[in-house]
Amino acid sequence: MAGMLRLAMAFSVLLSLSLPSSHAQTGACGNYKFTSNKIFTSCSDLPYLNSFLHWTFEQSTGKLQMAYRHTGITTSNWVAWAINPNLNSESSAMLGAQSLVAFQQSNGTTRVYKSPISSYQTNLAEGNLNYVVSDLSAEYLNNDEMIIFATWTLPTNSTTILQVWQQGPVSSDSPSVHPTVAPNTNAKQTLNLLSGQTASSGGGGSRIRKKNIHGILNAVSWGVLMPFGAMVARYLKVFKSADPAWFYLHATCQTSAYVVGVAGWATGLKLGSDSTGIQYDTHRNIGITLFCLGTLQVFRHSSHPISTHG
Structure with a gap:
């Protein structure tokens, strides 16, 4: 026995x-050309939800210029990218996240705004963030790609961030709760803004x-x-x-x-x-x-x- x-x-x-512990996403974000001719010094293919992050970081001033790209979506989807100030958020990187949200409205215009997340059943209400965010804009391209542009002012000693990204359905021009399947719940990782090194957050692996x-x-x-x-x-x-x-x-x-x-x-x-x-x-x-x-x-x-x- x-x-x-x-x-x-x-x-x-x-x-x-023997089973894989992560899902690698194909594609090279470095080859992407922005229609606005913006250029970023670094980029990362995010491992879930067909997403990419491009950024330029100036440590001396804490300025983080970024573009978050999310592909494979429709006008019925919202997308979001966020920084959670708590790097040790193990159970969920969602609570406390300081997010930027964008979606296509029924009138054909793109709405982009700031939203602090304080609960699991959030409707992504607009509000002020803990960080100063400027130059916020978004564009919806080719009927399948949303891009959020912004400049964050971070503490000058913040070289590593806990980033969270997400997508969910839009109903009556308002974001609804996102799915809780694995790609959505795993869409978080730490990112070293200087080296570009990433790691699954909170013991994700x-x-x-x-x-x-x-x-x-x-x-x-x-x-x-x-x-x-x-x-x-x-x-x-x-x-x-x-x-x-x-x-x-x-x-x-x-x-x-x-x-x-x-x-x-x-x-x-x-x-x-x-x-x-x-x-x-x-x-x-x-x-x-x-x-x-x-x-x-x-x-x-x-x-x-x-x-x-x-």
């Missing part, structure tokens, strides 16, 4: 390590690995070991030559499945607690149901041992 459990855990860890481990543990448990154990009990116990080996194999599979399932369930709870304001109800309900059924089965077998003779 112990050998089977160690094998299952080793298999799960190997699979989790760690969360992706935890998600992979969570999925693999549950797949191995409920999708492989538990059904296999049930098949052993169903089809092998009819053969006298397999008695009592079938029972020990069945018990090992079921016990290992439950232990691995508990580990997968625990990682799910941890991911949920680390994702404040984000909830996947259907996924959560399925997980709770599976865990309860598995627990009931284990308690049933511990109270009423299976006979090895029919």
Whole structure:
């Protein structure tokens, strides 16, 4: 039994390590030509939501001239780019973010404005930011690309920022809450304005690995070991030559499945607690149901041992 459990855990860890921990976006932002002939010294292909950031930073004055490009959108979408002053925002980089928002209005004009974010259910109301922002403008090009231009005045000791970018639907010329699928929730990273180096914010890479481990543990448990154990009990116990080996194999599979399932369930709870304001109800309900059924089965077998003779 112990050998089977160690094998299952080793298999799960190997699979989790083999999965990619990030999604690279193709394309070279350095080749882009702005219609206004603006030139920036640095640029970065952002890893989610078809987005790009171009910037020029002058540390002595704290001036950050930037252009945020978001492609593949329609007139029914809003886009936003923000700086969160809290570099250590682990659970969510959204709260406290100082954002610039742009979308195409029903009359054909482009609206761009400043919006501080103070709640998860924000409607991106216009307001003043903690930073001085000037030269704010936006343009919608080719029916699929929005660009926000602005100049930020940052503290002169701020060489690294926590940037957040986002997109969501527009309803009646007003932004609505954005989706909570992975590309949207992962659209955040730290950026060194001098070197251009980026990193997933708040342990983003760690969360992706935890998600992979969570999925693999549950797949191995409920999708492989538990059904296999049930098949052993169903089809092998009819053969006298397999008695009592079938029972020990069945018990090992079921016990290992439950232990691995508990580990997968625990990682799910941890991911949920680390994702404040984000909830996947259907996924959560399925997980709770599976865990309860598995627990009931284990308690049933511990109270009423299976006979090895029919």
